[in-house]
Amino acid sequence: MKDSNFLKENNGRLMWHPMTSPKDSIDNPPKIITGSDGVSITDIDGHRVVDGVGGLWNVNLGYSCRPVKDAITTQLDRLPYYSTFRGTSNDVAIELSYELGEFFKPDGLSRAFFTSGGSDSVETSLRLARQYHKLRGEPGRVKFLSLKKGYHGTHVGGASVNGNANFRNAYEPLLPGCYHIPAPYTYRNPFNETDPERLAQLCAAALEDEIAFQGANTIAAMIMEPILGAGGVIPPHKSFAPMVREICNRNGILLITDEVITAYGRTGAWSGARLWGIQPDMMCTAKAITNGYFPFGAVMLGDKLIELFEDNPDAKIGHGYTYSGHPVGAAAALACLAETKRLNVIENAADRGTQLYQGCLKLMEKHDIIGDVRGGYGLMTAMEMVSDRRSKKPIDAATASTVQETAYQNGAMVRVSGPNLILSPPLVLTETDASAILNALDAGFRAA
Ligand SMILES: Cc1ncc(COP(=O)(O)O)c(C=O)c1O
Known part of the structure; x- marks a missing residue:
């Protein structure tokens, strides 16, 4: 290991940091x-x-979670990698999909698609949403709706549904067909509305308005964080998510909750969907799934997708990551889930x-x-x-x-x-x- 003088001299110079200007990293080393x-x-x-x-x-x-560390090292010794692409699987990924199915049963989600992190989970959910409508015979449903100030990671699909210009402008043009609804952000909103419940109604009305304007039969999914996180921790009024769920149902639009932050307990509930009493069609998770000790994620899937994909021999998923269902990540996630529940x-x-x-x-x-x-x-x-x-x-x-x-x-x-x-x-x-x-x-x- 290089000494601390070497590390300080090179800090900010050789590595470009996410969400930072390289010049700023050089001038103000992290x-x-x-x-x-x-x-x-x-x-x-x-x-x-x-x-x-x-x-x-x-x-x-926390940083001293022994069961997760032990699960990782044990798994590295036993089976450090095997793919879950067609024809092979691994024991830990199978066990994890069972445990996650049990954990998210109250959210109406009982299948998992594994990813390497949050942006991957978002991208997966957007792709599956389009494929779902194609399989149903509505190939024109390709657009996505999301909230302004929402954050959905940095892949092209995720950046396209992101609701913050900082993460978009330098990379435009992004995916066509993505439209943003005002967020239920009481401190600043275009309606000058200070009552959270009334604001929730106005934002839900804006969602209805956008759906009517675009045509419901052109929209695949609405993606939203149950509580906007990176956009500045913006919890909506408790009536908001149920209204969005109902509007999506009425218009044949899938609802994806992006719970990369909110799943696994952060909100004081096991998921953001459960906090607000809704059942999404898909849920994006990552981050705390392995306590940050291994890059890993899971998109959880509900009945609409399960019934359609599992009953159709043509429903081939042309999507996946080398590290989908990585055995070390899966072992970490299993230990993490057990510890999360135990504590x-x-x-x-x-x-x-x-x-x-x-x-x-x-x-x-x-x-x-x-x-x-x-x-x-x-x-x-x-x-x-x-x-x-x-x-x-x-x-x-x-x-x-x-x-x-x-x-x-x-x-x-x-x-x-x-x-x-x-x-x-x-x-x-x-x-x-x-x-x-x-x-x-x-x-x-x-x-x-
Ligand atoms: C809600 C949400 N979605 C997606 C992501 C992207 O996750 P990742 O950075 O693991 O790709 C984040 C990251 O903070 C997030 O907060």
């Missing part, structure tokens, strides 16, 4: 993380902080989520820089920072970075994305860890 324990991480200088980001919304069980992480996610959310509301009373606090559903919380509360002018990047850096120096890694400060810590966070994050943030806001 933090070099070298160690971890429990819910904390340690950098190259030995500075240890609570990880308020949970890796990247994925390390739900009943939804309970702690809900309790610590309430603590963080209430704590952020208290910080808002003290610091004018906080314009909005969003959360209240498990360990997904965001604060939107503004330079002026009345005009809601977003904070400038330098001030946002002062908050982040001061919080880091005071004991917590937090994530800044545009004007949003996002908290998504491991679901095994303790009360003391949550207080440490809030104290570090207090210092950050004071410095700003």
Whole structure:
């Protein structure tokens, strides 16, 4: 291993980082993380902080989850790889598909298609949606609907349904036939509506309007996050998802919930669909499926697709990844699922989520820089920072970075994305860890 001087000298120079400008990485080299324990991480200088980001919304069980580590090493010794393409399978992938089918039974999903991560899961669901309608004899249903401010990964299909210009503009033209509906984002919306329930109705009406305008028989699927995550933790009013489900049903449109963040307990429920009491036709999952220890994902499939594909000899899936059903990923996921259930992480996610959310509301009373606090559903919380509360002018990047850096120096890694400060810590966070994050943030806001 190279020494720390070498690593610091080359940091930001040789590797292009996701979602970052290479020049910025050179000018402001990223933090070099070298160690971890429990819910904390340690950098190259030995500075240890609570990880308020949970890796990247994925390390739900923390960094010391022995059963998952053991499952990975045992599987590497037994069968490090075999493909699940036509003609072969592997024992762990079969067992995992059974366990996931049981886990997601209440969501009406009992088959799995395995992927290598969240973007893959999104791409898979969009492709299967088009194929579903072709098989049904409605080949004209090719368009996709999604929410503005939604995030659906970075493959071409996912970027096309993404609702944030930052992830789109440099790569356009994207997939034709993707249309975006206003998000139920109470703090800022085109209707100037401040009542969440009324706003949910307006957004649902906008969805109906777009369907009528496009023609329902041209639309394959609506994809949405049950709670918008990367777009700034935007939970809709509880009436919103059921209204979307009903509208999709009425118009023959598949509903895909993108639960790359929300599945496996983050919202204080086992899935975002279950949180809102709906059953999607497909659900995209990844991230916490292996606690971030191995790149892996699964699209879970409901009855509409199962009945059609499993009854039709022509329904050949012309899609898949070398690492679909990777035995090491599957072993990690099996161990992760068992540990997630054993620890009943939804309970702690809900309790610590309430603590963080209430704590952020208290910080808002003290610091004018906080314009909005969003959360209240498990360990997904965001604060939107503004330079002026009345005009809601977003904070400038330098001030946002002062908050982040001061919080880091005071004991917590937090994530800044545009004007949003996002908290998504491991679901095994303790009360003391949550207080440490809030104290570090207090210092950050004071410095700003
Ligand atoms: C809702 C959602 N969908 C898809 C993705 C893409 O996942 P990945 O980065 O694993 O490709 C993400 C990543 O944050 C996500 O939050």
